[in-house]
Amino acid sequence: MYIIWNLTRVCPWNCAFCCVSAVYAKGKERTQIIAEQKKKELSFAQKLGVLKMIAGKNMIIDFSGGDPLYSEDDLAIVQKAIEFLPPEKINISMTGCELTQSKIELLKKINMVEFTLDNLPDRENPFRPRGFNRASMKAMRRLVESGIKVSAVTILYNITITEENLRSIYAWLCKNGIQEWDILKYIPVGRGMDYKKIIPTDEQYLFTMKFLRSLNGSTHISFQHSLRVIEETSKCHATINSFGVLPNGEAIACAWALDRNGCTFDGFQIGKLPDESLDVILKRAREKLGFNHQTSYCRANLCAMSMQQHKERI
């Protein structure tokens, strides 16, 4: 089982369609914004408590955010995770901002580091801030040079799904020794709820998966399970294979099930860490909250789409 743990909502980037509605903190106000945000998150001691619970359960942690390596106390949690868990149990999804040598040394002790790369910098993308892709690419190259396993993540939407875009990313990944390329479906959650028009159709997704499977190169291509749900080769992971933990300790059935304010969709709240044990939370989710089986559809996507339809009706 794997846990997507959004350590913080703080992020040095302000992507228009951020799926967790991250809180932008950069420039003069950075310290103040981070301090304000941290008041709404678990304390360091509480996060440590959550970490110890997870470490005792043989689960994989995917640290995410926001940027989980952007503030000192979150970095300290990742450092503790390295003490408590074997390297193969820790993955990190981060951004290319402020990659220092000490972060690189830390990342040498985990399994895989993920960066989002939706397109190369020569292509216009209004959803990503200026410099975002370039920073990811620079960081990826530095980590590969340091012998760290790196994965690129590309989300498919109207701008990114073109063959030309995907071919150019793949060529760059192969040339730069990136080991994995993970392709994601666009789930209209977080601030992304407001951009329904950019979502490809199921036919487009299936066509694109076929195209990507035809590419040959050194970088391994994998498809997120929510895409494979469309081609009926996978099922929903919510609570059965994975669940999410939010910065305030809320446990949620799927890490993607967030609205435009970063709040959990109704019906996806399954508990609170570290107040409750993981066993209690998962047992209740499966026995009482309806997460006792894997659906053949993406629960978060269905919920987001129906919320959107409801909004359009009123």
Ligand code: SF4
């Ligand atoms: S709700 Fe969707 S994204 Fe979440 S686990 Fe299920 S298939 Fe995956």
